[in-house]
Amino acid sequence: MIALLFYIGAAVCLFFLMFALARPQRAPVEGIAHQFVEARSSLQTLQQGLLPADLLNRIFDRRDLDYIDGQAAPEIRRLFLSQRKAISLMWVRRVRSEILNLMHFHRSHSRFHTSISILTEMRLALDFAGLLFVCRILETIFSLRGPYAAPRLVQSVASAASRLCAASEKSLAFLNVPGVNAFRGDSTPGNAAV
C-alpha cells in the first residue's frame, strides 16, 4: 500500500513537472525586443569581429614569434609573449561571452519563433555547452602555456562558434528585412550619407 502511494505521488509530481516545462512561457514584450537586439549584436560581433579567419591567422601566426626569436633580446620576447597572451585571452573570453549571450537567447526565445525539433534543440544545447567548456579549457591553456600552445583547439573553437552562429542566424533570420542592406552604408556618425 505504501509503495502504491509512493508511486502515485511520484507520478503526480512528474506530471506537474512536465506540465510546468511544457507550458509556453511568456516573456515581457519589452524584454523580447531587447534580447533579440542583444542576440543580433552578439552574432555580428562574432561573425565580423572575433571569428574572421584573417584575424585569427594574424593573432596566432607563429611567424611573428619566429621573427621575435630572431631578435635575440629576451626582454622583447617576454614583452611579445605577454602582449600576445593578453590578446589571446581577450579573444577567447569575448568569444565565450558572446556565445553565452546567444545561448541565453536560444534558451529563452528562439524556440518560440522557429520550428526547431527537439533533437535539433538538444544538439544545439550540447554544442553550446561543449563550446563554452572548450573556451574555458583554452583560456586555461593560454594562461598557463601561452598563446601558441593549442593551435588546433583555437581552430576547433572558431569552427564550432561559426556553426553556432549559422544556427543562430536562422533563428534571427526573420529580422532581416529585404532591401535594408541596399541602404546600409559605412557612414561615419552624423554623415548625410546613409
Place this chain on the structure above:
Amino acid sequence: MNLSSNQNDAIAAADDLRRRTLAQLPLALERLIYLASTRDYNTGLYHHQGLAQRYSDAAACEGLANCHRESFQELLSASLEELVRQLHAYAGSIGALSSNFVTAWKALEPYRVAVPVGTDPLAAEFVFSNLKVALTIFEHRLFQPLPAPRA
C-alpha cells in the same frame, strides 16, 4: 541628392584621395595617421577642403572614412616584421629617427586615437599591442647597430 548619387560621390572621392594624396604616402601607418588627422575629434566627421570642393562635404567625409578603414585593415593584417619596417620608415620620413620619437610614442601612444570609428575592440587592441612591441624593437635597434648581412 539621392542615395545612390551620394554613394557614387563617396566612392569617387575615395578613389580621388587614393590617386592623389594617399599615393604620396606608401606606408599604411602613414596613411592611418594622416587620415585620422583629418577627423574632427569632437564630431567624428572627416574634413578635406579639396575633396569637399570637388564633391560634397558628405562625400568627402565618407571617402575619407572608407580610406581610413582600409588603412587600418592593412595595418591589422601586417606582420610584426612589416610593422617594424613601417615604423622605422615612418620615423625616417618625418625626420625623427631618435629616442625622442620612441619616448613620445611610448608615453602618448598617439596611435590610440587613430583608430576608425566602429573598429572592434579586439582588432584595435591587437594593432596597439603589435605597435607597442614594434616600438620596443625599433628602440632596441636604435641603440644597437643591425648585424652585418651574411655573405
